[in-house]
Amino acid sequence: MSSKHDQIFSQPHQVSDFRFDEKVVAVFPDMISRSVPGYAEILNTLSLLSSRFVCANSNVYDLGCSLGAASLAMRRGIKQDEVKIVAIDNSEAMITRASEHLDAFVSDVPVELHCADIREVEISNASMVVLNFTMQFLAPADRDALVAKIYQGMKPGGLLVVSEKLNYSQPKIHQLLDDLYLDFKRGNGYSELEISQKRTALENVMKPDTLEDHQARFARAGFEESEVWYQCYRFASMIAVK
Ligand SMILES: C[S@@+](CC[C@H](N)C(=O)[O-])C[C@H]1O[C@@H](n2cnc3c(N)ncnc32)[C@H](O)[C@@H]1O
């Protein structure tokens, strides 16, 4: 999707908490692809995974869908009949724009968009569930219940994909991977001011876990197998199979 160049944090200002509002929506594809290493690769892989895991007569969930990039990627891979993608986000601005965007594509696989809180929606008959950089925005205390609910709503053999920003428990390693991430942002044209103002804006709203936290949570929910399939600097994408 074409989008405006992200300059939201380019001028000095009194920084308030980061919100997925109209201003962010207008630049979101540019923002996320310049801020998340491997974002395009992760979307491509969602497509490959959906072609393997999505079975006929099942539901697919895109939780925290923003503009629907993960839904579109999965839709490209789905080969089975009678599949419905349910894409959920609690930002009105995101859902409005996602709806316009999805209308521009023709497909046999319907995408149902809902403006709702993913902690409150029912998950049922799911062959694939994706949280692509969404869990980090939930209150940490709510994450176990969400993953447990997803497990309960999944079909045997179903796939959960969770992509996240990470913290590392070893301080020197954390510092090094954070420094490399900042170099990645600089390399994508973000200034020191943009980097530091965005960091301040995210401080209260984005709470990354460690890989160990994620793996322990998958196990507590009932997933017998989970693994990291992609990792770069402060970011990873994980898979868990029911
Ligand atoms: C980084 S964006 C996700 C990017 C998107 N999945 C993609 O692949 O392009 C995080 C999204 O999660 C949404 N979100 C955060 N908390 C949520 C919640 N409790 N319920 C629903 N959506 C939520 C935000 O509105 C935002 O659009």
Ligand SMILES: O=C(O)C(=O)C[C@]1(C(=O)O)C=C[C@@H](O)C=C1
């Ligand atoms: O950690 C950062 O500095 C980021 O910009 C990360 C991040 C994310 O992981 O979701 C934060 C907000 C935007 O959605 C795009 C990227």
